[in-house]
Amino acid sequence: MHRYSRHVISGDPLAGRDSELGIIRRALSGAGKHSGVVIAGAAGVGKTRLAREVLRRAEASGERTKWIVGTESACALPLGAFIGALGEAMSDPLANVRRVIDSFVAQQRKARVLLGVDDAHLLDGLSALVVHQLAQSGGTRLIVTMRTGGREPDAVTALWKDGLLARLDLEPLSAAATRELIESTLGGPVDARSANRFRKLTGGNTLFLRQLLSDQIAAGRMRQLAGVWMWDGDVAVSATLSDTIARQMGRLSPGVALVVDTLSQCEPLAVDVLCDLVRRPDLAAAESMGLVNVERTGASLMARLAHPLFGELRRASAGEMYLSGIRGRLATRLAEEGDADMQATVRRALLRLESDLDPEPGLYLESARHAMTLLDLDLADRFAAAATQAGAPGAAGVRAMNLVLLGRGEEAETALRDMVDSGLPDGHHWATVRAANLIWILGKPQVAAAILEDLAAGSETPAQAAERLAVQACLDAVSARCELAAQNSRAALSFEALPGFHAMMASLALIMAMGALGEVDELASVAEQALRRATTSFQASHMRFWFGAVYGRACRLTGRIEEFVGTAKQLADSARDVPGLAYANLALLLGNAELVRGAAADAARLVHEALAGAERHAVTTGLRAASYFALAEAHAKLGQATEANDAVDGARACVSPDFLFMHTALSLAGGWAMAASGRLSEAVASARQAAQLARDRGQPTHELACIQAAAQWGDASQAARARELAKALSLPLADAVALHADSLLTGDGEGLLAASAAYRRIGDLAAAADTAAQASVAFDERQHHRRGLYAAALAKELADNCGGLCTPALRTPAGLKLSGRQRDVVELVVAGLSNRQIAEKLVMSVRTVEGHVYRACQRVGAQSREELASIVRSGPGDGGTG
Template identity: 40%
Template sequence: MGRVWPLTGRVEELRLIDQATWQGGGPKGVVLAGASGVGKTRLAQEILARAGRRGMATRWVAATTSARGLPLGAFAGLLGTVGDDPARLLRQGIDSLLAGTGRAGVMVGVDDAHLLDEVSALLVHQLVLHKAVTMIVTMRTREPAPDAVSALWKDGHLTRLEVQPLSVPETGALLEAVLDGPVDSASIVRMSALTRGNALYLRHLVDGELESGRLHSVGGVWRWPGGVTVSPGLTELVEARMGRLSEQVRNVVDVLALGEPLGAGLLTELTDAAAVEEAEARGLVSVERDGPALRARLTHPLYGEVRRAGMGMLRARRLRGHIATALANTGGGDADDTLRRAVLSLDSDLEPDPVLLTEAAGRAVQLCDLYLAERIGRAAVAAGGGFQAQMTVVSAVGGLGRHPDIKAEMAALTALASNAAELVRATVNQVLHLALLAGRPDEAEAVLETAEKRVSADADRVHLTAVRAYLESCLGRPERAVQAAATALAEPELPDESVVLASCGMVAAFATLGRVDELNQAAARGHTAAARSTELAFLRVPLAGWHMLGLRLAGHLCEALTVALECREASNGLAFGTELSSAVVGDAELARGQVNVALRLLREARVGMEGPGNAGGFLYFCLFSTTRALAVSGDVAGARRALAELWDAWHPALLILEPEMLLTRAWVAAAEGVVSEAVRLAHEAAEVAAARGQLAHEVLALHTAVCFGDGSVAGRLADLATRVAGPRAPAAAAQAAALAADDGDALRAASIQLEQMGDLLAAADAAAQAAVAHTRRDQKTVSTAASARAHRLAEACDGARTPALTAAARPLPLTTREREVVTLAAHSLSNREIADRLVVSVRTVEGHLYRAGAKLGTSNRAELAALIHHG
């Protein structure tokens, strides 16, 4: 593909090699030992290239199996001759290697030294022993080597360095260097797991996946969904690593390729005991203890990929049938074995078992592997699995955002319902789909109200009450949501699915009501039920998202990040789990001021949501966090584009997040320099929140207005501080009161309080406001200290830009309105465009520009822009 593969991720190895190679008086050179493909040769060649740039003569020797039968066979290319007199050849070899080396000396690289013939090994040993050259030797671990080679490090002549496989971060760094752009973390993890850090395998994998188009850039982020088709080059490498396989050993490898991991006893029954032992001895199979049992698996994932790709269909179907039958006969029956048996049976010669397939499809939903759940579920329906099987299909199709298909699937589900309880379950799924996935909350409410009127049994109605709790919270009715959730959760035998729904409603409501003291307990019950649920397990991430939101609004920012990270860990490997949870983590990081970290996570999440529609509202959630992060970073153009995309993604069933939407617009206005509009939007957000009883959102909105320079809300924040739990409300009230009083010392104290809370960006704003207050009083020393504090905090937020920080950093003698007008003029807006944006007359704009020009000594717009941006 012509791509350059640098030594990214090998900084520490290069440092150690340099130390061993160039230090004076000690061993001159290094033995690089490691498994095949980890990058030993590439490292050695880089060291020789560096030596050449230093003026040294360099020699490169590659040992091979074919040359091993000749004395000095590995050096034949350098010497030009071989023979039978070892002593003469040895002398000739030394002379040839040292000829014309000059004063800088010579460095010799010997690749695959374990394959050297005895004379070549002796030559290398003599060169090192007499310190005639600087020697770089590579060799494969666990391979027999000539005694002369082993003595190089055993006798202390050379330093031995174990070259380890690339770690996940090192794999990511290498991929991003090669692809010249960010790679989403899930793709990095998948590639690292498949290649096990083998740089050579990784290179061939990337080349093949680029050629196939599976590894592609979406929105500037590289993504790889997995499902590799092994290229011919990679196949040859892996087959060479595996070596020739006898029929018996091949059978062992193939059975594991289709069914790993398997109990060692079961594998022996399916294949041959002696062949299993041989495969283990050859490093093809690993056997590890799993409690009292022994589990066998292939030692490298690519072994399975290569064998599956090369296996005939009939052989594969027969073997899968044998494995599935053997698993059933062992009497294991745990959920994961059930899922494995079902997957194996789908592509086997066995008759479909509707009970097995239905149970397995439910397990796949529970694991959020929605593609697999749909596949198994459809097979279960075809085999006669009935309502429960169709339920898994509905859950999968809905979770994957396939709206055109869901109507027909819902109709099929309703048709299969045989009693009132099943009709209620069908209704619950329909309500969730209409509200969250289709974005039609009015229809969802109508369906729910109709069902509530028709269902008479309390045992059935409670499920409708649970889904109502979630719907009420999403529609911005937190008090009603809490009431419905409490009613449902009071039912002693409430199924897990209803517990999850009611808990989502209660957690979301508590989050916005400011009742954070009750939040954790409600979330814990929901998480426990979601882990057991076979239908609504996909709500684990939304539940964690609401939990994180409540902690963020309250000001428990470290705890919010912990919840988000735990959610991401639990979602790793699940369908869309990483993407959705990345949005949650990104929002939590943004709240702590980690702007660049947040942007990377949010961009990854956004790209990963290309497939599942609006991702149940997560696209909306992700976009307003992304827009805020871009605005805070100073990327005005990027923030505008993201805001336009956010408008398009508006979710009518998530009115609970309307204050967040308004605050996002406020941050974009602030980034554009229109602070008065930003303050107005923050007030509008506070009014919307207050009208709905979302007091925690009201606190955040008013606190945002304070950070924009509005001290008029101090009284309302002081009142809210007595009613809303968590550290944010009192901290915001303190900053507002200090700003209203123009008290620099109190603003500095508020900054410290906010920093301790973890809100570094608000702390930076308070410090900047303190600097301005002290400057107005001509208190230069404390003003300078406050400015330095604001700068330090802003740098900790990746150089974030806010109105307060801008005003403190560029204290121009302008009023707020004059600065707004000049800033918009600096952004190339005409006087008419500025007037329309600020809702004033063109004459008023001209007057502000005239006065600003008089104060700053210029009427030139370019010079005014330079003063605004750099003054």
């Protein structure tokens, strides 16, 4: 860590304090019995900033304000805080008190006065008396700040005890408020892990938070990736932050400093262990100074630093050789205790790795496996590399496997090829891992196919054949050979001793195949077994979130949305403080869960975090492509055409032509982006083409998804095929799509409302909103206006419940029946194209375009094409839609 110069940043000073601001506003309004508020809280929690901002806003509205500060230096002077109001005419103390009070009363007669008193706990007795008398008079409104934990004048305490002022205990910022403040300061979203890290280090202390954030920006540790701010690396500590923390810590004796430095390297520590490394009196002194907290846990005492930034400051200022010695002594002492769990083993191994002790290869290798289980692949790579360098048997294989999971495909390919070429007895095993790396990470399924063919042509044990079939199933799945993928994956999974990595490969392929085929009977049980395996196998642990996303796709294709949302929550709850690349996969999983239930805005936020993680770790896995798919759909459903099209461009750049299984998702992402851009005819044509390809490849649920999307865009031409799929698949989703397409074809408003209800039961609120909006148009076309109003209100309610959708169906007001070319023209008007540009795009004359626009304006009472666009954008329930 390093020290950096000060870098000042700014943002909304009240970010995260909306509820507190409301309390202050009510206290100052005069509506109640109080004439102001006392803001009490710990140092740095943001009392002064909050009070000053309230005064600033009062000044901006024309009110008169006065700001008085209590200080240690003025505390020794009678009326020290108000000495500026006395001038040179000094008299006896009580007369001076009366003069100050009268001056405020006189000001109050001229205009409303708001008096701010900062650090009231430092007021001298007479100054506190003035404040109390002003509050008692009720003529002057006050906002007073006071630090808790110390002694304050009785007159200040009486402010709230006597009911003169309301008391607001200002707590540290919550996790949500911390994130809000960070994003307000940065002017953009921050990923959840970084926000949590700031919250953990600062404890919600506003002063520390602002300075720590400033330091990370100045040091280049905060970076914006894929539009999301992320915090990488260690903590940068500036001189300003060091001085602030040092003032709180005070002067440390060498013994107390050793206590703090030891805990800075490893906490919490049992007091018995710690006192073998430091003197017990020094620990007691550190506790009495408020530097260390000692708590009883069961039968033992545990010590930890009172504030995380104490440790960061000491780490930033101490020498590396000094700290290496501390880590070595800690590692040696902890080894005597024995490790209670894998976290303890990893902690001890990291201490030894960064100490002045000799390497311990076996410990490093064991900890690499544990770190993989704990989802920290970056730390696992450090341990595996150290174990390999120290000559631990099997370490090279663990590192190669970890490189695959990290998405570092080229490095993994080099390591795995060398292992296979070296003629080791387990060369067959590593050849299958290499094939998996080529399929999933490097996007070279054809190269993987050649490797698997060579293995199949040779002599194999049953165990080797099972491993090969597991990876072969993946190759079949990505190549859209769904029946064969299911067959090979089941054959592999029938071998009970299948390694964790290969078992997850087979499970992934089977879930993909079953989802595409619409086979749901075993879907949940296969997922449950795979996720159970992920908690016990270091090879499989990291794949739990990736597998969860694939399972989610299968659930969506088969209409099991609530099941997916529940599984996503369960997976998120299964691991805390998810690190690095694992969090990116978790963010995608949670984002997809939000997207399938219709919460497009929440989905976009989470998936942007996933994409930022993919960029941060430079991975080329399906994580990146899947993130782009989800972003295109989410932004399109929010009516954000530019962002949707950008996501589609990103998806096209990273989807391999050989990954046939992704083609449906890519086509639908592109279709949603085109629909958001007003190119509905192109969107529908793309969906139809993708549906035909899926049909040719034997992917009936993929075909169904294309038909559903086209129906949401107003196309009912595939109604007959939807009925055939509903009969073949026997899925509630297929029945809903068939009813949707049929009712759209016949203009049956009641049928569309029934389809909307069916989508709601499945859990797809966005599709339900679109279908209700289409029902509104159908009712209005048949002069059933009351039913049309009801359907429009239902569509708006559903769209609002999703956080605000703006799809093509929801942009169509009731009473404006749009179909064919007229719909295309109006959508392009909404997209901002001129009549000539629309004519060129749709290959028609400008006069024809003008006719369509004129008739559409007549239908909704618009006076111009701009007003038409505004009405269409407003959606059902607004802009004259009823």
